[in-house]
Amino acid sequence: MKANLPEFVLKDQINGHKGQIDINIYFKQSGQSENYYLNKYDVALNEGKPLEPGQKYLVISPSETPGKNNVWKKENVTEAIEVFKKHQGNAELAVGKDAAHKTKLASMEEGKINYVDKDFARIFRNPPLPQTIWVERGKGFTASQSVNLIEGRAVYREDMLTQGGLPYSAWMKLDLDGPRDRHMNFNMNQYHDPSYGFNLKEVLDKFNIKELETPKEREKLEAQLKNGDRPMITVEKNGEQVKLYVEAIPRYSQLNMFAANGRSEKREQFLKENSLNKEVTKSRGKEVSTAQGLGV
Incomplete structure (x- = not known):
């Protein structure tokens, strides 16, 4: 700002459940004043090994000065790959604290790539594309919500507006399985509240979750799930208390649960008895309906 630059970008990285999320935050100066505005930022999910503290991606090439190298340092893997390929x-493309302490990821000779580390190959072939998050007058998805969106989780918003300016609430989720739009962004699915029918409180009440026993802990858990987080909960399994991660799935009016290693857990085993009986009855009803439809 002191240099009166017309625009600049700040960068950050956050470690998520599925990898490192690279964030680019764009600032632009007004054409009518000296004020700067933050109207957008983007997030990209790098599912490779996250950078360790002090590490950067390094692009190294021989300098015109004999015995010396040029070194470009990048925190964003996509930018590092672009610089390398040019x-x-x-x-050489590497990762490390400096050129003397690095691990090689890829290399080229006379402009032709002759080596790519096998664990880095998928990301090298398909670098993560960013998702643009728009901010209007300070309102929009927060950084943590955007991290959750790009990792595939749903976020609850109470401050949405229709095109006519009417307020509404909805769970928002990126359609990561669908095509990107002309701006190379994923489309957003919306599950309106309450019309869609997903009631987080009612769904939570079906399960034996220890944190629900305390009002303060319950409030915290609900807030985390609405933020799109994957918070840790305490449940009983095989007579012992265990810790699991949980996330809200508004599309199916359900919760998903995961062990610490990321393995999916069957949520039915943590249902309260009366809720379990209802699920069994519902399942049997579906089986009978299907059988009749097949003429069995």
Whole structure:
């Protein structure tokens, strides 16, 4: 701002459940004043190994000065890959604290790529594309909500407006399985509240979750789920208390649960007895209906 730059970008990284999320925050100066505005930022999910503290992606190539190298340092893997691929001669893409302490990820000779680390190959071939998050007058998805969206979870918003300016609430989820739009962004699915029918409180009440026994802990858990987080809960399994991660799935009016290693857990085993009986009855009803439809 002191340099009176017309625009600039700040960068950050957050470690999520599925990898490292790279964030680019765009600031632009007004054409009518010296004020700067934050109207958008983008998030990209790098499912590779996250950078360790002090590490950066390094693009290294020979300098015109004999015995010396040029080194470009990047925190964003997509930008590092772009810089590396633009080279015409010899170059190396690595990760580390500096050129003396690095691990090679890829290399090229005379402009032709001759090595890519097997664990890095998928990301090298398909670098993560960013999702643009728009901010209007300070309102929009927060950074933590955007991290949750790009990792595939739903976020609850109470401050949405229709095109006519009417307020509404909805669960929002990126359609990560669908095509990107002309701006290369994923489309957003919305599950309106209450018309869609997903009631978080009622769904939580079906399960034996220890945190629901205390009003303060329950309030915290609900807020985390609405933020799109994957908070940790305490449940009983095989007579012992265990910790699991949980996330809200508004599309199916359900919760998903995961062990610490990311493995999916069957949520039915943590249902209260009366809720379990209802689920069994519902399941049997579906089986009978299907059988009749098949003429059995």
